[in-house]
Amino acid sequence: MLDYLRSNRREVIAGVVLIALLASYLGTHPRGASTYVLTIWANQCLILGLAACAQFFAVVVRGIDLSVGAVMALTNCVASYVLDGSGIGMAFGMLAVVGAGALCGLLNGLIIVYGRIQPIVVTLATASVFVGAALLLRPTPGGAVNYDLADAITLDVLGIPTALIITGVAVLGFWLPFRRTGLGLGLYALGSSEQAAFQSGINTRLVRLAAFTLAGLFGGLAGLFYSFVTTTGDAGIASGFTLNSIAAVVLGGVLLRGGVGSLIGALAGAFILKTIASLMFFSGIPSLAQPLFEGMILATAIAIGGADMLRARNKLEVFS
Template identity: 75%
Template sequence: MRDLLRANQRETIAFSVLVALLVSYLATHPAGPTTYVMTIWANQCLILALAAIAQFFAVIVRGIDLSVGAIMALTNCIASYLVIGTGVEMTFGIIAVLAAGVGCGVLNGLLVVYGRIQPIVVTLATASVFVGLALLLRPTPGGQIDYDLADALTLDVLDVPTALIITVAVIGLIWVPLRRTGLGLGLYAVGSSEQAAFQSGMPVAKIRLASFALGGLFAGLAGLYFSLVTTTGDAGIGPNFTLNSIAAVVLGGVALRGGVGTLTGAIAGAFILKTIGALMFFSGLPPLAQPFVEGLILAAAIAIGGADVLRVKNKLEVFGR
């Protein structure tokens, strides 16, 4: 057990902090630890967690995706048109939403891999395009999502928030198998050293392209789940989720230099960030001061990640001499 905790030290710290914050939040909330309170909390956390997973797949291969929020906005607006009607129509709508997310991710990956442009530049440019498309679809917030589907995926099952069940399913059905595949190992290899991965015979280009495609898929899932929670489409949701997704992966122990961290850590970081926001709301902190404090937390998280990158870079330069 000691070796297991040492090997997963970053994630252990993140989950320990999350538990402490959650206990404080539930103790502070006027209604206490009711199913309703937990469901609202879990829904908000899952939206950011899916966005953080999208960011994780870019960061783990030593990139960064500034279009996560924009893809969420676009898929959210698409969902507000298509995820309604009969069962067949809703199924088609969900597939179309996720396909749009994957398409956005693949476009980012193609420009990064074959255009040989830095990810931060590519995703900053494509984010503007995706937001523009979202605004064309929804100049003002509106649309509708099937209420029965929304209730089924955002309420609870036997007093357990459905969002928590979905979170466990993502970890158990996607991450656990993926990290043991060639693609999962390749993501870490490319993030640790792209040159070494290439010399080992790994298809570096395909791995990086797959990482952005997976990022687009999960950004699409985040946009879809946001649609289910709000039952509307809104083209203006992007900027906050992009910044928060970066902060979440850093808080979850994912290194911005690439090759270090896990998807479960990114999820924990997202839950931590949302729990801090919820805790401040009920802590008596003046409403006007809350954005300031949240901004400080975000800035500190990103600064820690940036400092980690610089420290490794400086070590490499010293060894290079």
């Protein structure tokens, strides 16, 4: 048990911080710990959480995805067309939305792998293309999502917010088995050392392609869930999510130099970031000062992670 805690130190710290924040949020909320409060909280957290998962897959292979927000905007606009109709039509619609996200990610991956351009630059350019495509679909916000379906996914089941159930499924049903597959290990190998991964016979091109496709797929899931929460399509949502997803993965203990961290950490980081924002809302801090406090808390949280460096015994340790 102790060994487990030690080897997953980053996730454990993020988890403890999250629980403390959530407790103080529920404590200060005027309506206390009710299903209603938890549901709204969980929905907001899961949107950013899925975006952070997308970012995680790009970051773990030592890349970065600046098109996460743009993929969300595009899939959100797609969703506003296909999620209002018959039952079977909506089922295919959901597949189409997630598929569109995965296609965007695959496109990123193809350009990165075969064009040999840095991910940060590629996704910067493709983000502009995706936002353009989203604007083609929805020049102005509009469209609709079936309310019954949206309610089913954004409310609660037996008092447990559906968003938390989805989070649980993503972790237990997808991430834990996935990490043990060849591809799951390949992601970490590629992120730690591309040369070593290549020399151990890993198909590095395929793994990188898969990583960015997964990033796009989770971007699509984030866009889908966002559509259920807002029940409308809006091409202008891109900018906030991309940068917040980067902040979330870093808060969750995922290292930007690749190979370290987990999907659980990324989710925890996103939940922390959103809980801080919600906490601020009820904290009694004047509303004009809230953005400053949010920024300062983000900076402090990141700086505490960096404070390890001040204790480095050998000056060379800091360059690793």
